[in-house]
Amino acid sequence: MRIMIPVEEKSIESRVCQSFGRAPYFLIYDTNTRESDFIDNSAANSQGGAGIKAAQTVVDNRISALLTPRCGQNAADVIKSANIKIYRTINDSIVDNINGFYDNKLDMLNEIHPGFHNHGGK
């Protein structure tokens, strides 16, 4: 299956980004082939509705699970409508979180925040 993680740089050694909607890049990781693909987040510079646009990217990339430290209400609405699961990352190491996912050690992200409404998210 394909999972997605918001990341700071286009490298598996880099850190998980604290923001989902305005992360600079997303990592798409295939748990079967163990392949990594980094894409730009087109929502990062949005005037508004960044969470919605970032969530649209999740949906369009046939992702089964999103791993993120936090997620806003609008983004969560889009992602859950598509039956995609949202997990909370355990730390800011991408590798630790991928391994945690394989080992079923990650919790679901239940605390959805109301959103930053054009105030950044960083």
Place this chain on the structure above:
Amino acid sequence: MKIAVLSGKGGTGKTLVSVNLASITEGSSYIDCDVEEPNGHLFFKPVDIKTEDISVKIPTVDNCLCNGCRKCVDFCKFNALAYIQDNIKIFDDVCHSCGGCKIVCPENAISERDKNIGEIQRGVSENVDVNTGILNTGEASGIPIIKELLRESDNREFTFIDCPPGSACIVMESIKDADYCLLVAEPTLFGVHNLNMVYELVRIFDKPYGVLINKCLDDDNPAEEFCIEKGIDILGKIPFDNELGTINSNAQIAVRADKEYLKMFSSILKRVTREVQDETAINP
């Protein structure tokens, strides 16, 4: 004569000035454009109130007609639409009612529905027509209400526009048709910072303007220094006055409560009127 009263922050005295100036004319119109928290009506206590609902248009999609082309999703600058599993999802609170998605849809799948965002109350208080705009709590923008408030041209000699604080879009909308801008400032360093914000705004909008400094003490007056330095007309200085503050906090109109304030605001109005007439003579 449409006079907009603005300041860079709340609490400087916009409502004090606009309510009292409106009250001393023979007949005027007072428009409260601070639709997020209108307070002029607390002083005027208007009667014979007529209410008008204000709505904006929000898109609604017929998913049976939608062909999944996503032109609407791609078009929306505010990202108010998402396409998930063959359905368009619309985020009402993010939508800015531009109407663009409806236009770009090749299948006519998008129609519009009304969403109530607030209301306008029009009433009377002695010699003043009182117009109050009220935005519902939680709504994104009061601009549609302000547009409607200012739409009807008034036949009163004076119209006083009590603007929202700051210098953002909602203030720009409030001053668009003003003949003159009265900037209310506090005599402090912070007051200068805020005055500068609206000073820059009125210059961008090419509006004639003058300053009223409120709550003046005998100390240094950075706002006055700022005006002198920039060559800005100071139309008056209202002293820091406990009595005036008390009258105001009791929601009384100072010029109706005490002759002393009637005199003070009358001379301010005389000065403002002269400035506006001079402006109209120079730039008819």
